[in-house]
Amino acid sequence: MRRRLTPYLLILPGGLWLTAFFAVPLIMMLSFSLMEGNLIDGFAFTFHWQNYTEGLSTYGDKFVRSLWYGLLATVACILIAYPAAYWIAFKAGRNKSTYLFLLLLPFFVSFILRTVSWKFVLADDGIFLGTFKDWGLLNEDFHVLGTTFAVVAGLAYNFLPFMVLPIYVALERVDARLLEAARDLYASRVQTFLRVVLPLSLPGVFAGVVMTFIPASADYVNADVLGGSGNVMIGNVIYLEYFNNSNYPTASALSFTLMGALLVGIFLYARLLGTKDVLEAAGR
Amino acid sequence: MKLLKGRLLHAYTLLLVAWLVLPIAVMIAFGFNDTSSKQNFVWEGFTFEWYARLFEKEDLTRALVNSLLIALLSTVVTTVIGTMVGLALGRFRFRGQGTSNFVLFAAISTPELVMGSSLLAMFVQLNTPRGFVTILLAHVMFSIAFVAVTVRARVVGLDPSLEEAAADLGASGWTTFRLVTLPMIMPGVMAGAMLAFALSVDDFVITNFTSGSTVTFPLWVWSSTRTGTPPQVNVMGTLIFAVGVLVALYNLWSARRRRTT
Amino acid sequence: MNEINPLLRRGLTQRRDFLKLMGLGVVGMAAAACGVEGQGGKQNVTQSEVEKYWAGKAKNGRLNWANWVGYMEDDRATLKGFTAKTGIEVTYKEVINENAEWFGKIDAPLRAGQSIGFDMMVMTNGLQLEQARQLGYLVPLDHSKLPNFAANVDPALKDPSYDPGNTFTVPYTSGITGIAYNTKYVKEPITKWADLLNPKYKGKIGMMGDSQELGNVGLFLIGVDPEKSTPDDWRKAADKLREQRPLVRKYYTQDYIEAVTKGDVWITMAWSGDVFSLAGPEVRFAIPEEGGTLWTDNLCIPSTAENPVDALELMNYLYDPRVNATLTEFINYITPVPSAKGFIVEDAAAAKGEDKELLESLVTSPLVFPTAADMAKLRRYRTLTQEEKEIYQSVFTPVPQGS
Numbered sequence: 001m002r003r004r005l006t007p008y009l010l011i012l013p014g015g016l017w018l019t020a021f022f023a024v025p026l027i028m029m030l031s032f033s034l035m036e037g038n039l040i041d042g043f044a045f046t047f048h049w050q051n052y053t054e055g056l057s058t059y060g061d062k063f064v065r066s067l068w069y070g071l072l073a074t075v076a077c078i079l080i081a082y083p084a085a086y087w088i089a090f091k092a093g094r095n096k097s098t099y100l101f102l103l104l105l106p107f108f109v110s111f112i113l114r115t116v117s118w119k120f121v122l123a124d125d126g127i128f129l130g131t132f133k134d135w136g137l138l139n140e141d142f143h144v145l146g147t148t149f150a151v152v153a154g155l156a157y158n159f160l161p162f163m164v165l166p167i168y169v170a171l172e173r174v175d176a177r178l179l180e181a182a183r184d185l186y187a188s189r190v191q192t193f194l195r196v197v198l199p200l201s202l203p204g205v206f207a208g209v210v211m212t213f214i215p216a217s218a219d220y221v222n223a224d225v226l227g228g229s230g231n232v233m234i235g236n237v238i239y240l241e242y243f244n245n246s247n248y249p250t251a252s253a254l255s256f257t258l259m260g261a262l263l264v265g266i267f268l269y270a271r272l273l274g275t276k277d278v279l280e281a282a283g284r
Numbered sequence: 285m286k287l288l289k290g291r292l293l294h295a296y297t298l299l300l301v302a303w304l305v306l307p308i309a310v311m312i313a314f315g316f317n318d319t320s321s322k323q324n325f326v327w328e329g330f331t332f333e334w335y336a337r338l339f340e341k342e343d344l345t346r347a348l349v350n351s352l353l354i355a356l357l358s359t360v361v362t363t364v365i366g367t368m369v370g371l372a373l374g375r376f377r378f379r380g381q382g383t384s385n386f387v388l389f390a391a392i393s394t395p396e397l398v399m400g401s402s403l404l405a406m407f408v409q410l411n412t413p414r415g416f417v418t419i420l421l422a423h424v425m426f427s428i429a430f431v432a433v434t435v436r437a438r439v440v441g442l443d444p445s446l447e448e449a450a451a452d453l454g455a456s457g458w459t460t461f462r463l464v465t466l467p468m469i470m471p472g473v474m475a476g477a478m479l480a481f482a483l484s485v486d487d488f489v490i491t492n493f494t495s496g497s498t499v500t501f502p503l504w505v506w507s508s509t510r511t512g513t514p515p516q517v518n519v520m521g522t523l524i525f526a527v528g529v530l531v532a533l534y535n536l537w538s539a540r541r542r543r544t545t
Numbered sequence: 546m547n548e549i550n551p552l553l554r555r556g557l558t559q560r561r562d563f564l565k566l567m568g569l570g571v572v573g574m575a576a577a578a579c580g581v582e583g584q585g586g587k588q589n590v591t592q593s594e595v596e597k598y599w600a601g602k603a604k605n606g607r608l609n610w611a612n613w614v615g616y617m618e619d620d621r622a623t624l625k626g627f628t629a630k631t632g633i634e635v636t637y638k639e640v641i642n643e644n645a646e647w648f649g650k651i652d653a654p655l656r657a658g659q660s661i662g663f664d665m666m667v668m669t670n671g672l673q674l675e676q677a678r679q680l681g682y683l684v685p686l687d688h689s690k691l692p693n694f695a696a697n698v699d700p701a702l703k704d705p706s707y708d709p710g711n712t713f714t715v716p717y718t719s720g721i722t723g724i725a726y727n728t729k730y731v732k733e734p735i736t737k738w739a740d741l742l743n744p745k746y747k748g749k750i751g752m753m754g755d756s757q758e759l760g761n762v763g764l765f766l767i768g769v770d771p772e773k774s775t776p777d778d779w780r781k782a783a784d785k786l787r788e789q790r791p792l793v794r795k796y797y798t799q800d801y802i803e804a805v806t807k808g809d810v811w812i813t814m815a816w817s818g819d820v821f822s823l824a825g826p827e828v829r830f831a832i833p834e835e836g837g838t839l840w841t842d843n844l845c846i847p848s849t850a851e852n853p854v855d856a857l858e859l860m861n862y863l864y865d866p867r868v869n870a871t872l873t874e875f876i877n878y879i880t881p882v883p884s885a886k887g888f889i890v891e892d893a894a895a896a897k898g899e900d901k902e903l904l905e906s907l908v909t910s911p912l913v914f915p916t917a918a919d920m921a922k923l924r925r926y927r928t929l930t931q932e933e934k935e936i937y938q939s940v941f942t943p944v945p946q947g948s
Contacts, residue, residue, distance in 0.1 A: 004378075006372075006376065007372040007373075007375075007376035007378040007381075008372075008378065008380075010368040010369065010371055010372035010376075011368065011369050011372040011373075011384060013364075013365045013368060014365045014366060014368060014369035014428050014432065015369075015384070015387075017365060017424060017425060017428060018387055018391060018425065018428060018429075021403065021421055021422060021424075021425035022387075022390075022391055022394075022399070022425055023387075024406060025399075025402035025403045025405060025406040026398075026402045028402065028405050028406040028409050028410075029401065029402035029405040029406070031409075032405045032408075032409065080300065083293055083296055083297075084293075084296065084297045084300050086293065087290075087293035087294060087296070087297050088297065091290050091293065091294070092297075097536055097540075099297060099301075101532065101533075101536065102301045102304075102305075103300065103301065103304060105301075105304060105305055105308065105529070106304050106305075106307075106308065107482065107528075108524070108525045108528035108529055108532070109307075109308050109311065109521055109524070109525050110485070110486050110488075110501065110502050110505065110521060110524070111486055111488055111502070112488050112502045112505050112506050113311060113502075113505055113517070113521045114307055114308070116505065116509050116513065117307035117308070117310055117311045118307050119509075120307075120310060120311075120314075120325065121306060121307055121310050123325065126325070127310070127327075157303075157304070157307075160304070210393060211393075214393055214394075214395050215395055215396065217395070218395030218396070218397040218398065219397075220397065220489075221488065221489070225509070235397050238397060238401060239397075242401060242404060242493070248405060248408060251401060252401070252402075252405050255397065255398050255401045255402065256398075258395070258397070258398065259394065259395065259398045262395065266393075
């Protein structure tokens with residue numbers, strides 16, 4: 001009897017905490033998103049669905065842009081992370097952990113500081129662009145900050161470790177004997193990679209995509225620090241609606257829509273890849 | 285050909301490391317900049333001045349203390365609670381396990397922005413004043429899942445026969461836990477604790493939504509970017525970086541030693 | 546990271562659990578769907594209410610002050626002097642970057658009647674201050690405890706339209722919203738807002754995101770006096786600002802100052818004092834021909850202050866001309882205490898080298914002691930009723946967000 005209760009007792013404090021500060025807030029936000037009113041007169045629950053429809057029609061382009069930036073950053077992360085993870089997993093030998101550690105170094109600096117530091121590095125007249133301009137290699141008004149490139153690069157930089165790690169873990173688990181077997185069967189290097197290594201590493205890529213795409217799409221710091229007037233993401237809008245306009249209902253509705261959009265995105269993505277197989281493999 | 289490809293990828297990896305380290309190197313370097321203006325962005329010479337005057341900006345120091353205090357408290361609470369959850373999920377089979385796993389997954393993959401704004405929505409509706417306590421509550425919330433998942437991974441990989449042996453030898457449940465289970469899962473618990481600490485010290489988004497008038501280090505840095513970040517911020521960033529790297533290196537080293545002995 | 550994957554598998558395949566949770570959610574919603582109460586408008590305060598508030602309040606010997614960045618000397622000399630004189634310990638934090646953001650932070654606790662952790666704060670005349678006033682978030686001041694205010698403050702700054710009789714606020718400092726430009730890149734003199742629409746500076750132009758600041762510029766651009774503008778004017782102004790949008794690098798809060806110093810933008814909307822206290826030496830400030838915005842940052846006491854008597858004492862202290870001179874020497878904005886000028890002249894005479902030059906330039910600076918001709922070019926924000934406010938916000942808020 002006691003043994004039966006043990007897991008529940010163990011899970012109780014954590015469960016209560018997550019209920020109180022994770023689940024309940026989400027519900028409260030959902031209810032807030034259906035209210036109408038303003039600060040002076042208060043907010044009343046009226047099933048005000050217009051918060052959603054108006055939010056979407058006003059800021060639809062920001063949603064699209066955020067998902068687009070998130071996608072670009074995620075693809076960039078895969079392309080950047082894969083070769084390095086591959087090399088470390090298969091070729092780095094006894095220095096594996098050293099290299100992995102080097103790739104994780106940014107984690108030891110605060111997210112904000114990292115981003116601010118990039119703004120500094122990329123400044124129009126900063127240590128790089130300024131020097132190139134002095135040499136006459138660039139036009140005086142050339143800039144990287146305030147462009148889509150800067151924002152996507154910032155996102156890719158900040159979330160890269162989330163992509164490197166799972167890919168590395170998946171590759172590391174690939175059994176060397178499988179590669180030998182492939183070679184014994186006269187598979188070329190390219191074939192071995194495409195038919196054996198790549199499929200086996202896909203679960204890692206999948207986990208990496210989830211860990212990168214979601215936070216990148218919902219980010220507002222990179223767009224704020226590195227972006228310009230044309231790079232406003234939905235995160236910036238939500239932030240503004242909450243803090244500057246105290247427009248809690250609209251902000252809540254936008255938050256919820258964002259979460260919904262990301263969930264749908266991930267589900268579709270899982271479907272597309274054949275959920276079962278990928279996820280089963282990931283579970284091993 | 286084969287050799288070339290290996291070399292190429294090696295060079296690529298090093299290049300990638302360089303890219304990753306570049307902004308950190310710049311941050312560290314400008315902590316040594318002998319700048320006189322409010323905008324620390326032109327190199328004016330090398331100095332240790334900012335290390336000596338590290339705690340001169342009282343509100344910055346207080347922000348750092350807040351950050352460390354919150355991280356410490358949240359780590360302690362989270363490690364205990366999260367380890368319990370991890371144990372339950374890794375060791376037992378019970379009804380509601382799937383739901384619990386789902387909640388953990390959701391807590392890890394929900395964007396910080398959504399978590400932060402939903403907490404704000406709740407605090408507004410409940411008329412809760414925001415500050416130190418709400419930040420702490422939030423930090424524990426988002427760290428639990430990470431600790432639980434880390435501990436669970438360790439628990440799943442354990443050999444249950446050791447615990448059974450202890451029980452056969454007449455050890456009580458608690459004794460078995462203390463003397464057998466806990467030492468075995470300790471690496472997982474420590475990893476979870478470090479993760480929780482790192483998450484808390486670094487958190488910006490959720491803290492921003494739950495902070496009220498309490499300022500933490502990331503929040504201070506954020507607002508300082510509005511008017512010019514003083515070199516002390518670079519120095520503090522450098523020191524946090526150094527401590528983090530040293531702790532990680534020590535872990536790496538002791539793990540390697542354990543493996544070889 | 547591998548430990549997450551099993552979660553993923555379970556999480557995504559166990560839809561039943563998800564549905565169960567949804568069910569729980571609906572129940573919770575029913576419980577949560579109660580709304581948030583409003584506070585109603587509150588404007589007029591009678592003398593007896595003031596007395597009632599202050600009756601029985603005593604000095605506690607400590608005080609928390611929330612201020613804007615760059616609004617106090619780095620060594621906090623003014624506060625140290627205050628502590629030495631009165632024994633009141635001041636905890637001073639520069640936590641305010643933007644009125645709207647600050648209001649968002651203090652709204653919930655003040656609504657609930659809970660402490661915001663501060664006994665005194667600085668807010669600009671404008672939407673948020675008006676809101677705070679109407680919501681009853683501010684303490685009516687006891688002017689019998691503010692003799693220095695009565696004696697030393699410029700009559701032009703007393704009894705302002707945004708707070709008749711200085712019931713809730715007293716001016717800390719005033720400033721001008723105009724144009725800052727970096728002479729390293731901009732070789733021609735900048736004289737008018739229209740220069741911010743010059744395609745030559747595409748991608749190098751900074752604007753402010755604040756809807757009142759931005760709105761005023763739009764109105765100046767179409768030649769309308771902001772204080773007398775109508776909703777139709779607002780729409781025209783917003784169209785003008787949209788036209789400018791493609792040229793704009795970014796819509797800033799106070800961070801334009803870093804951008805213009807570093808050369809990320811060359812020409813930007815700016816607050817006068819910042820250009821002196823925070824920007825680099827190449828940055829110049831201009832009051833545009835079309836007109837500039839005059840604003841006043843005000844000291845006020847939040848309704849839940851724990852040490853209001855101490856706050857009042859500090860307010861009074863800050864209007865001592867000698868004290869105010871020291872403060873003005875650092876913050877470089879228009880001081881509400883004209884007689885501080887004499888002390889700044891004295892300090893300039895006593896100082897040497899670079900400091901001397903700086904102080905001398907301060908005395909003659911039109912941004913600290915503006916001339917009558919300058920003042921004639923300045924306008925305040927439009928005062929808005931609740932209804933107008935909603936229209937105004939809906940017209941100007943989308944501009945910086947590109948909608």
